[in-house]
Amino acid sequence: MTVQTLNQPALSLVEGPIQVAPDGPLEILSKKEISRLLDSAHTELFETFRKCALAVLNCGNPVDNSKAVFERYRDFAIYIRQQERGIKLELVNAPASAFVDGKMIKGIREHLFAVLRDIVYTNQQIVESGAFDLNRSSDITNAVFHILRNAQALIPKQPPDMVVCWGGHAVSAVEYDYSKRVGYELGLRGLNICTGCGPGAMKGPMKGAAIGHAKQRIYDGRYLGISEPGIIAAEPPNPIVNSLVVMPDIEKRLEAFVRVGHGVVVFPGGVGTFEEILYILGILLHPANAELPFPLVFTGPIESADYFRRIDEFLRATLGESVRARYRIVLGDPEEVARVMRQGLDEVHRYRHHTHDAYYFNWRLTIAPAFQKPFLPSHEAMASLRLSSDLPPHELAAELRRAFSGIVAANVKEQGITQVEQKGPFEIRGEAKILRPLEKLLADLVAQKRMRLADHYEPTYRLIPM
Incomplete structure (x- = not known):
């Protein structure tokens, strides 16, 4: 069935019902766990699963406004059917793009059941079990570890080789191609890729690395995608992701990146990318992490030179000149990016070996409760x-x-969009010395159309110097 909505392309739906089963038994879901998910007391939990499932099925849709996505597919329904041999998911009015000749694409099916696995596990084993005090820093880190371990995202006895790649989903064609070239060079050097799992600069490095791995006859290349329920509709998992993990919130998502990753490459992006930059720099600037090696490279094509100049100016103006020692900027040279990262990971390897820290999870990294x-x-x-x-x-x-x-939430997350619609833009107050470079930076992002995929961006924030 095809549905046409005002000012939007036609929607192609599979009315269903269509039943989908996992490739193997979903062992984590017992009958008791499923019954609790379907219990009326967990209506909000099931709605979270429904929205995440829709986002996975809607992969490739160019809309990055989660509220708009959910409104367009408001008739989508998903049911969990219990059977003695396991479970099946029954879909009604699902996006047709998730199917080929009536069968769900295998990668999308894997992502769909990964979402179910993580939402159920997090709620029952992390939130409701009482085993973790999520007000304590150490328990938060342990919760992140358990979610990653349950998703089989932690590989022991493997030297550091996971490169986290951050960047925007709304990048230019030149920037996207560049991210693929960087991924290719990383893949040739046997390095694996972890991203926020969406399109754009999150997909490009994985795509390039897949070719590099193929040339090196690496058949077990890892393309790890880490998301969270609030962002997954705006950045649905791209098809290259072969290991998807859905963390419960943005903070645990960010911690998962830096605990499982061994270095970070940052491509051009919008406010979400700046949130990630400030997260990793805030951690690396903590006095307890002064001696800990963690390679951080900002990179893009030569055409993105002004973008990175603005980043550098903003960071030095707000965090001080010393911040420059924690990152390196490389423009227009994918091979140099890969060489710098390979050398950095060798240093990480030596440090982890010397300190007896795990290769697969960065336990020694100090992350303050504020993060x-x-x-x-x-x-x-x-x-x-x-x-x-x-x-x-x-x-x-x-x-x-x-x-x-907050700006990310107001731009693309359903709850944030609704708040701004009802009460107006968020007001951000602060010292003029901080707000002036922030205002310049945000103005540049708006001018470069990095805020949202919509043709016109109406600011969701107001800066008020104190």
């Missing part, structure tokens, strides 16, 4: 941010990260 506890963007929370040059750099980075998190 771990969920920040729920609201008008009150955004107005209460402490944007002052009197703060130590790692603490100011945490506050700036929250500011960008």
